[in-house]
Amino acid sequence: MTYRRRPSSLHAAAAGAALGWCAALALALIVQSNPVVLGALTLTIIAAGALAGVGAELLRALRLAVPLALTICLINALVSRNGLTVIWRFGDLPILGQTNVTLEATVYGAVFGLRAAALVLLGALYSLAVDPDQVLMLFRRWSFRSALSATIATRMVPVLLRDSKRLADAQRCRPGAAPGRLALMRATTAGVLDRALDVAAALEVRGYATAVHAPRRDRRAASRHDIGFSLAGAGVAIVAVVGRVAGWCPFSAYPLLRAPAGARELTVAFLLMALALAPFADRRGIRG
Amino acid sequence: MTLVRISELSYRYPGVIAPALDGVSLEVNAGEFVVVAGASGSGKSTLLRAVSGLVPHFYGGAISGSVSVAGNDTRDHGPGDLSRDVGTLFQDPETQIVMGTVRAELAFGVQNHGWGAAAVARAVEEAALALAVDGLLDRPTAELSGGELQRVALGATLAGRPAVVCLDEPTSQLDPVAGDELIGLLRRLNEDQDLTVILAEHRLERCLAAADRVIGMLDGRIGFDGSPAAFLIWALDAAPYLVTPGARLLSRLGLDPQPGVKAARAALRAARLLPGPVDVPGQESALKVGRETGSRNRFLSPRHADSPSALRFDRVWHELRDGPVALRGLSLTVAPGERVALMGRNGAGKSTLLRHAAGLMKPTRGRVEVAGRVALLLQNPTDYLVHDTVAQETSAGALARFGLSELADRHPRDLSGGEKQRLALAIVVGDGSSAGPDADPGLEEPAVLCLDEPTRGMDRAAKDELVALLRTIGVAVIVATHDPELAAAFADRVVLLADGAVIADGAAAEVLCGGIYFATETARILGGAGGALLPEAGAALLERERVSA
Incomplete structure (x- = not known):
């Protein structure tokens, strides 16, 4: 799940604009809790992935996101003691004690799980559609080393995944009993440290430690994709924050469930979707 | 300056x-x-x-x-x-x-x-x-x-x-x-x-x-x-x-060693041991043998399907999702005790073939048949070493078999590259003590030993040690390698892969003689003459020709 340039409006936008658009969606996911709005935002991310040509990869990310959402929902339903509408009585369970599952705790867990799943999908969309090298350039003016560390960490993920697959294959080749998990974990950690040392040495000899600020580049004129995604991101952020402050889409789970799905909630959901997806309509100059 | x-x-x-x-x-x-x-x-x-x-x-x-x-x-x-x-x-x-x-x-x-x-x-x-x-x-x-x-x-x-x-x-x-x-x-x-x-x-x-x-x-x-x-x-x-193979060849003939194929050929020509690029009338060289071995149609000599085999690939395909075809209907039979070198460019399918042999990958089409356990040593021996001491990694018998008993108390990561390689071999091969019908199926002597690029980054002394070790194991051995000198020193047979298919399969002297990249330095100096791959064989050939001339 790494960035590759593709023919889409999102890929054509500058990293700053694309990053801002992703950040606005993340903000909306955090400040909004109404299930209608959260559902609309999740659909928006999937649709954006499809329009950006990374739909298949996002579906693979869904395989991680859905179990995560279900786990959160299940744990909250079993652990939370809040809510008045009991839908299942388990009685006394070991460790958990008296366990009554309430509708409110289940819905609250589902909403929380949906938000987590949407954030996972958004993270996947970001890593597939926003050029990490451009992000590094963007941040190096303020905090070069932090930006570089973040980029290197991203870069190390596929390397470490390949390493762990190699280690797993090697262990499958061992006859007899498999080594214990602790031994494997120690070996993996040692491998990661070796890799990190190699990368650090490579960074040293490429002048990372003494990096100096380049003369400021001539500011590139913003493209219509940059403007489109910047405006869309600003619009999404404003609607989400104003909607939260004004209480347009209320949601509360305890003690009794209150999650209206009327015209106002649907309007806000539609508005967020339309704003976020509008820049994808401009495909002039995008060859696919 | x-x-x-x-x-x-x-x-x-x-x-x-x-x-x-x-x-x-x-x-x-x-x-x-x-x-x-x-x-x-x-x-x-x-x-x-x-x-x-x-x-x-x-x-x-x-x-x-x-x-x-x-x-x-x-x-x-x-x-x-x-x-x-x-x-x-x-x-x-x-x-x-x-x-x-x-x-x-x-x-x-x-x-x-x-x-x-x-x-x-x-x-x-x-x-x-x-x-x-x-x-x-x-x-x-x-x-x-x-x-x-x-x-x-x-x-x-x-x-x-x-x-x-x-x-x-x-x-x-x-x-x-x-x-x-x-x-x-x-x-x-x-x-x-x-x-x-x-x-x-x-x-x-x-x-x-x-x-x-x-x-x-x-x-x-x-x-x-x-x-x-x-x-x-x-x-x-x-x-x-x-000393490079070319230099060993020249020194065995009593000539000053020269770096590179061109200089070595020039030295041999000057000593009239090799014909010139264009033969000069009246100047006959000792070496009259041309490239009489390695005719193209012998490169793909078919192996009889009904002969006993330790490993058999029958029209095996491996198609990667969203990627290239790694193996294209590959057929290959390896006899018990045979030593095979698998060569080819990066991405030719060598590692994929070995992984299929060991069961780490399944063919999308075709069949892989093995006559017992397949031991596979992957490229990085460190991946096998997960314990705190050498003794914990495998049995005492396996350590003794691979000459590692004295290192039993050392930490595996502190070993040299060659020692790590031997320890990883000891882990995958075992001590061979578990044999017969009642043997633990995971611990019996392997029918085939596969090694993927075992000499990467090794010096010549460690390579020679590995070749000597592999010769003592006595089971069918397949080595995927980029090193023609290793292939010549170790293998009876060389299989050349390209784009997931076998393009040459024959005796080492046939396959490694005629090429430019997949040929030993001796073979390149001698232009593939006499099937000589190693300096010793090349020098013997030239000496024979000198005497007969």
């Missing part, structure tokens, strides 16, 4: 008593192409690290003496400062690539030096053109092959136009084609741009012909410093494991 000046340099890594470098003094002039030769642990890499400033700034340790690069003393300037004058390239291209695209990678170093946007763009363009990676500029680095990655890493090293470039075994992970291309490229940059090259390499037959000067390292000291031809004469007595 002296570019690198090393004076009485001694260095010890932290926690290690023996010095890695001991009283090294050396000067390298601008525009020189220097090869640093030596066994594993002789101090080659440490010498390069001292020039790039990683020693002592990055690795710590105790140092005395001085190193000065382009007038900068490395005691006062760290690797970051020195990177303006010194480019450094390591073995593993994967850990040197830090950016997402080739363009960003080439730009990274010069941006760190504070170059302006226009200068960066020009440097990227020029490095890409010089390294012939201009077609890759917008490709994600995660999608590049090993050879492409190494070229990009070299491009990133050279983009800032350093005066000197230090390369630590840059071809160890490349196939012979990519390796030769890289050495040729370095020579061209050295000639065209006056780039000073300091190259540490184990496969000297690959690079000596390109060098102006060779430094022979012995236990942290400089044992030799001079021309490649003089180095080979010195190595014959002082360090025989550093």
Whole structure:
């Protein structure tokens, strides 16, 4: 799940604009809790992935996101003691004690799980559609080393995944009993440290430690994709924050469930979707 | 002009008593192409690290003496400062690539030096053109092959136009084609741009012909410093494991060793042991044997399907999702006790074939049949070593079988490269004590032993040791390798793969004689004559012909 340039409006936008658009969606996911709005935002991310040509990869990310959402929902339903509408009585369970599952705790867990799943999908969309090298350039003016560390960490993920697959294959080749998990974990950690040392040495000899600020580049004129995604991101952020402050889409789970799905909630959901997806309509100059 | 000046340099890594470098003094002039030769642990890499400033700034340790690069003393300037004058390239291209695209990678170093946007763009363009990676500029680095990655890493090293470039075994992970291309490229940059090259390499037959000067390292000291031809004469007595196959051939014939195929052929022609490129009437050479072996139609000699086999691939396909076809209807039979070398470019399907044999992969079509357990040693032996002591890794019998009993109390990660290789072999092969119908199916003697690139980064002594060890095991052995010298020394049969299919399959003397890349140095010098692959066989052939002439 790494960035590759593709023919889409999102890929054509500058990293700053694309990053801002992703950040606005993340903000909306955090400040909004109404299930209608959260559902609309999740659909928006999937649709954006499809329009950006990374739909298949996002579906693979869904395989991680859905179990995560279900786990959160299940744990909250079993652990939370809040809510008045009991839908299942388990009685006394070991460790958990008296366990009554309430509708409110289940819905609250589902909403929380949906938000987590949407954030996972958004993270996947970001890593597939926003050029990490451009992000590094963007941040190096303020905090070069932090930006570089973040980029290197991203870069190390596929390397470490390949390493762990190699280690797993090697262990499958061992006859007899498999080594214990602790031994494997120690070996993996040692491998990661070796890799990190190699990368650090490579960074040293490429002048990372003494990096100096380049003369400021001539500011590139913003493209219509940059403007489109910047405006869309600003619009999404404003609607989400104003909607939260004004209480347009209320949601509360305890003690009794209150999650209206009327015209106002649907309007806000539609508005967020339309704003976020509008820049994808401009495909002039995008060859696919 | 002296570019690198090393004076009485001694260095010890932290926690290690023996010095890695001991009283090294050396000067390298601008525009020189220097090869640093030596066994594993002789101090080659440490010498390069001292020039790039990683020693002592990055690795710590105790140092005395001085190193000065382009007038900068490395005691006062760290690797970051020195990177303006010194480019450094390591073995593993994967850990040197830090950016997402080739363009960003080439730009990274010069941006760190504070170059302006226009200068960066020009440097990227020029490095890409010089390294012939201009077609890759917008490709994600995660999608590049090993050879492409190494070229990009070299491009990133050279983009800032350093005066000197230090390369630590840059071809160890490349196939012979990519390796030769890289050495040729370095020579061209050295000639065209006056780039000073300091190259540490184990496969000297690959690079000596390109060098102006060779430094022979012995236990942290400089044992030799001079021309490649003089180095080979010195190595014959002082360090025989550093002598190239071509030099061994010439010395066995009583001639002065020469670096490279061209010079060796010239020496043989001068001694009238080899015919000239165009035979001169009246000047008959001793060698009349042409390439009588290796006729094309014998390269794909079919193996009888009903003969006993330890391993059989029957029209095996492996098609990767969203990727190329790794194996294309491959059929191959390996007899019990047979020793097979599997060769081919990176991506030809060698590793995939071995993984299918060991059951790590399943064919999308076709069948793989094995007559028992298949032991597979993957490329990196360290991946097998997960315990705190050697004794915990495998049984005492297996350690004894592979000569590791004395190391039982050591930590596996503290072993040398060759010892790690032997320990990993002991783990996958076992002690062979569990045999018969009641044996534990996981622990019985394997029917087939597969090794994937077992000599990557090994010096010749360790390779010879491995060949001797493999000869004693007594089961069918398949080795995937890029090293024709190893294949010639070890294998009865060589299978050449390309694009997931077998393109040549025959006796080692047939397959390794006629080619350019997949041929031993002896075979290239003799033009494939008489099927001689190794210096001893080549010298015997020429002696016979000399006597009969």
